[in-house]
Amino acid sequence: MGSGPRLRLRSQRRDCLTAVMSSKARKQGDATVADAAWTAAGKAQPTGPSGPSGRSGRVGRVLIAADKFKGSLTAVEVAERVAAGLRRVAPHVEVEALPVADGGDGTVAAAVAAGFERREVRVTGPLGDEVTAAYALRDGTAVVEMAEASGLQRLPDGVFAPLTATTYGSGELIRAALDAGARTIVFGVGGSATTDGGAGMLAALGVRFLDAEGEPVAPGGGALRGLATADLSGLDPRLADVDVVLASDVDNPLTGPTGAAAVYGPQKGAGPEDVAALDAALGHYAEVLEKAIGPRAAEYAQSPGAGAAGGIGYGALVGLGASFRPGIEIMLDVLGFAPALERSSLVITGEGSLDEQTLHGKAPAGVAAAARAAGKEVVAVCGRLALRPEALGRAGIRRAYALTDVEPDVSRCIAEAGPILENVAERIGQDFLA
Numbered sequence: 001m002g003s004g005p006r007l008r009l010r011s012q013r014r015d016c017l018t019a020v021m022s023s024k025a026r027k028q029g030d031a032t033v034a035d036a037a038w039t040a041a042g043k044a045q046p047t048g049p050s051g052p053s054g055r056s057g058r059v060g061r062v063l064i065a066a067d068k069f070k071g072s073l074t075a076v077e078v079a080e081r082v083a084a085g086l087r088r089v090a091p092h093v094e095v096e097a098l099p100v101a102d103g104g105d106g107t108v109a110a111a112v113a114a115g116f117e118r119r120e121v122r123v124t125g126p127l128g129d130e131v132t133a134a135y136a137l138r139d140g141t142a143v144v145e146m147a148e149a150s151g152l153q154r155l156p157d158g159v160f161a162p163l164t165a166t167t168y169g170s171g172e173l174i175r176a177a178l179d180a181g182a183r184t185i186v187f188g189v190g191g192s193a194t195t196d197g198g199a200g201m202l203a204a205l206g207v208r209f210l211d212a213e214g215e216p217v218a219p220g221g222g223a224l225r226g227l228a229t230a231d232l233s234g235l236d237p238r239l240a241d242v243d244v245v246l247a248s249d250v251d252n253p254l255t256g257p258t259g260a261a262a263v264y265g266p267q268k269g270a271g272p273e274d275v276a277a278l279d280a281a282l283g284h285y286a287e288v289l290e291k292a293i294g295p296r297a298a299e300y301a302q303s304p305g306a307g308a309a310g311g312i313g314y315g316a317l318v319g320l321g322a323s324f325r326p327g328i329e330i331m332l333d334v335l336g337f338a339p340a341l342e343r344s345s346l347v348i349t350g351e352g353s354l355d356e357q358t359l360h361g362k363a364p365a366g367v368a369a370a371a372r373a374a375g376k377e378v379v380a381v382c383g384r385l386a387l388r389p390e391a392l393g394r395a396g397i398r399r400a401y402a403l404t405d406v407e408p409d410v411s412r413c414i415a416e417a418g419p420i421l422e423n424v425a426e427r428i429g430q431d432f433l434a
């Protein structure tokens with residue numbers, strides 16, 4: 001496995017959303033300016049809670065670094081609503097928004113909110129139809145999100161295709177990033193409709209996957225059972241000079257009981273027989289690749305992240321020379337989280353459901369770990385909360401605020417997520433900022 005690129009943190013880069021919010025804050029009077037000066041001096045006041053309410057006295061800039069609430073709010077909307085609620089009770093407080101993502105769907109949107117340029121490309125969707133997908137580009141770094149081309153969100157009418165869905169479009173997105181001159185590609189994976197081991201992606205980048213008759217195998221993971229040879233000689237030569245970082249929030253191997261098909265196949269519509277067929281097909285695919293490129297192909301199949309997004313992690317490790325990094329970790333670097341953290345004293349993170357999964361490398365856990373290491377106070381917002389206070393505390397989250405605390409009817413929480421989140425943010429403002 002190659003070593004990952006050293007992405008430099010860009011100091012003081014303010015994102016578009018932040019600029020909007022800051023200018024709004026400035027309009028609210030001198031108090032904000034005074035507060036901004038105080039935070040700019042980098043002298044974050046001690047933020048330890050001073051009472052049962054968690055009120056911490058004077059808090060400097062607030063950093064909102066939350067992921068989306070899947071199914072109800074994008075990460076940008078979460079940031080906007082939280083900022084609006086905070087302002088109602090603490091208009092003097094300066095707020096900075098840095099929507100985050102962990103490699104799955106929403107990753108390009110987070111990069112764009114942080115100032116990357118959004119580039120759209122027509123690519124092949126999971127069922128072979130054309131879709132418009134976007135990647136993000138800034139200063140030679142491209143953020144490519146496989147879900148943009150090959151995600152569940154791309155299935156027309158939500159009809160699953162566990163055996164036939166292809167990652168070909170993800171390869172086309174990578175090709176577009178290469179055409180644009182990217183030197184580093186952060187390849188965010190997750191939220192996929194596919195279980196093809198990344199064969200479609202590699203085919204789009206020049207690898208030939210042939211059956212016993214010498215014909216290209218059909219798209220999708222199911223057809224990999226009939227794979228006879230893999231020819232990597234036509235792989236796009238530009239990949240040799242580009243650092244590819246596999247950004248994933250899961251570290252599953254390619255196959256077996258914790259592999260791509262067994263764990264994530266069912267959420268793509270795979271029944272037990274499909275799971276068995278896909279698992280066998282992926283195992284066979286790895287054997288064919290081992291014949292083509294040697295034992296490292298077998299080693300990669302066991303590597304963390306190989307089983308991400310239907311095995312596209314494996315395809316990226318084997319074919320693109322990618323290095324694996326936990327998605328939220330690399331994305332925090334890409335988004336410029338460290339400097340934003342430094343100028344803040346309270347961090348608000350969150351996602352739709354704060355649960356056990358959150359603790360295993362999802363965005364709020366990554367944000368909280370980094371913020372805690374920097375001695376910052378962290379609270380979380382979420383649609384639903386399924387973690388006990390002790391578990392939150394271990395993750396570095398002082399308190400979590402759920403929409404369902406305000407509105408017990410979950411369907412209303414989803415339908416009216418924005419206004420309810422503003423109310424929740426008001427409570428945070430009262431507890432920590434007023």
Ligand SMILES: Nc1ncnc2c1ncn2[C@@H]1O[C@H](COP(=O)(O)OP(=O)(O)O)[C@@H](O)[C@H]1O
Nearest residue numbers: 068069070072351352353383384403413414417
């Ligand atoms: N507004 C909301 N109110 C209550 N629950 C929500 C809301 N939005 C999302 N959720 C819950 O969060 C789940 C999505 O979790 P989330 O953490 O956003 O994504 P992931 O699937 O990556 O874990 C939804 O299935 C739903 O249960």
Ligand SMILES: O=C(O)[C@@H](CO)OP(=O)(O)O
Nearest residue numbers: 190191192264308309310
């Ligand atoms: O696409 C997938 O197979 C899974 C794992 O990578 O994604 P998510 O974590 O979003 O369920």
